[in-house]
Amino acid sequence: MLPRRETTLHLLLTHPDGVRVARHTLTVDTRTYYGANVTEAAHAAGLPVRLLRRLSFTPLGEEGGVVRAETVWHVHADALPSGLV
Secondary structure, three states, X not given: OOOEEEEEEEEEEEOXXXXXXXXXXXXXXOOOHXXXXXXXXXXXXXXXXXXXXXXXXXXXXXXXXXXXEEEEEEEEEOOOOOOOO
């Protein structure tokens, strides 16, 4: 059986006006390599986005049977949800 996966996914959202930005962090149990599952996770969190580029990926190793990682993605959002900073 493969170890479980836990990725802390930091999304940096940019509005098309280039002025407004926001940040949102969520945790997923799927891979996010090459953008896989990033937009799906954002959509599930109520954030309709389009992928721009990965800014960082940090593997954190395995702990307690869980493979952990942290990644930051720059994404495009047509609208920024209220309450995001």
